[in-house]
Amino acid sequence: MDYKILLMIFATVFIAELGDKTQLATLLFAADKEVNKWTVFVGASLALIATSAIGVLAGSFISDHISAKHLHYIAGVGFILIGGWTLIKA
Structure with missing residues (x-):
């Protein structure tokens, strides 16, 4: 495993995700006192893993063409x- 690439990808995605609508939605789910915080964490983590997997698969397919x-x-x-x-929309 190339740790330099791993760190670069982690830093890029981490910075890109800070304060975006996904993080804000996760924050709002976690703010609900009746919701288990681990459930919110696992659900949000699985969603990010799934979207990342789609990105990797799509990138691999597209790079072939x-x-x-x-x-x-x-x-x-x-x-x-x-x-x-x-x-324009702002």
């Missing part, structure tokens, strides 16, 4: 479009 260079351009344009759309 599109070069990494083109994927970076597509991702960059996608982020710019999402950012623009977010600014």
Whole structure:
């Protein structure tokens, strides 16, 4: 296992997830006094694992058909479009 890559991926996803709507939704579920906090933690963790698995599988499939260079351009344009759309909607 390449620990440098592992740490980079962990840091990137960790920073990206801080304060996003998923974390806020988890916070709201945990704020309910009648809900077991371990249930919230396990449910949120399983959801993140499942979405990450989908991302890895999709990335593996797509990389078989599109070069990494083109994927970076597509991702960059996608982020710019999402950012623009977010600014327009704000």
